[in-house]
Amino acid sequence: ESRKRGETPCAYSKPMRDALLRRADLERSMEGALEHGEFFHLVQPKYDVTGTRVLGGEALVRWSRPDEGIVGPDEFIPLFEQNGFILRLDEFVFESVCRDLRARLDAGLPVVPISVNVSRLHLHRPDFLSTYVRIKDEHGIPDGLCELELTESIVIEDLHGMFDIMDSMRRAGFRCAIDDFGSGQSSLNVLKDLPADVLKLDRDFLLEGSLPGTEETVVRTVITMAKELRMDTVMEGVETPKQLAFLRTTACDMVQGFVFSRPVPPEEFYRLLDTVAPD
Numbered sequence: 001e002s003r004k005r006g007e008t009p010c011a012y013s014k015p016m017r018d019a020l021l022r023r024a025d026l027e028r029s030m031e032g033a034l035e036h037g038e039f040f041h042l043v044q045p046k047y048d049v050t051g052t053r054v055l056g057g058e059a060l061v062r063w064s065r066p067d068e069g070i071v072g073p074d075e076f077i078p079l080f081e082q083n084g085f086i087l088r089l090d091e092f093v094f095e096s097v098c099r100d101l102r103a104r105l106d107a108g109l110p111v112v113p114i115s116v117n118v119s120r121l122h123l124h125r126p127d128f129l130s131t132y133v134r135i136k137d138e139h140g141i142p143d144g145l146c147e148l149e150l151t152e153s154i155v156i157e158d159l160h161g162m163f164d165i166m167d168s169m170r171r172a173g174f175r176c177a178i179d180d181f182g183s184g185q186s187s188l189n190v191l192k193d194l195p196a197d198v199l200k201l202d203r204d205f206l207l208e209g210s211l212p213g214t215e216e217t218v219v220r221t222v223i224t225m226a227k228e229l230r231m232d233t234v235m236e237g238v239e240t241p242k243q244l245a246f247l248r249t250t251a252c253d254m255v256q257g258f259v260f261s262r263p264v265p266p267e268e269f270y271r272l273l274d275t276v277a278p279d
């Protein structure tokens with residue numbers, strides 16, 4: 001046995017080992033990072049299809065690491081969903097959103113509904129809704145200003161339980177959105193059984209490469225059906241004027257995408273609400 005103690009044979013490739021080290025590093029520092037204010041959120045505006053009015057915003061978390069800069073959620077959300085830290089991070093983001101809304105209300109300035117992402121882990125906790133209600137009430141946020149986004153995959157996992165969850169959310173004064181709709185295998189049919197306020201169409205719908213015209217028909221059909229069910233519709237990931245031109249021929253209520261704005265700091269988002277749109 002020539003190998004020294006602690007040395008492992010080449011079981012892990014370098015990329016794999018790097019990923020494990022990265023993971024350990026993020027996990028070691030996450031608690032302190034929350035205490036030291038390294039997490040913050042941006043808000044991406046949701047515009048009407050003409051791009052003149054901001055009708056809402058979505059809060060999106062970021063991690064500002066001292067020696068590294070800004071890290072995006074794709075790098076840490078999956079990890080935090082595994083280790084449970086996402087529960088506290090989501091609550092932190094929600095509380096930050098409520099604080100901003102409160103400041104706007106106190107100043108008598110205009111507000112619009114702001115959505116936050118709710119990880120699947122919350123839904124398995126009996127005190128999930130009461131925690132969110134407590135935070136909302138502590139900041140005195142009126143009903144209908146806070147929106148909770150649940151991804152299609154969560155919704156499909158437990159369609160039956162989801163009806164009750166969404167129903168309780170709405171009775172507690174939250175708007176309820178189905179996020180990433182169309183990214184999985186869910187059929188249009190599930191929509192009629194869900195009491196959602198908002199349907200967010202996944203940006204996969206807009207990807208090039210499908211048969212010309214086909215995707216447009218699908219998007220139009222989903223939007224029409226959602227409208228009939230009295231849901232507001234948001235098209236996500238709209239990047240080009242061409243996509244926008246198509247959406248203007250549909251009943252789509254809101255557009256969220258780089259074509260209008262990237263996620264921006266809350267101050268910048270709220271400045272958009274204070275700028276009077278030209279007629």
Ligand code: C2E
Nearest residue numbers: 060061072073074093117118119237238239256257258259
């Ligand atoms: P999502 O909820 O689907 O959020 C939309 C993502 O699409 C955001 O990425 C946004 O920056 C990006 N996006 C917006 N417009 C465009 C566009 O025109 N083109 C393209 N290519 N992308 C666009 P982001 O901020 O990196 O967030 C990624 C995902 O991380 C989110 O997807 C959401 O699932 C998750 N996430 C973000 N913040 C939170 C949070 O506070 N809690 C939880 N549980 N998940 C979060």
Ligand code: CA
Nearest residue numbers: 058117149179
């Ligand atoms: Ca979302």
Ligand code: CA
Nearest residue numbers: 179180200236
């Ligand atoms: Ca989405």
Ligand code: CA
Nearest residue numbers: 180183202203
């Ligand atoms: Ca997505």
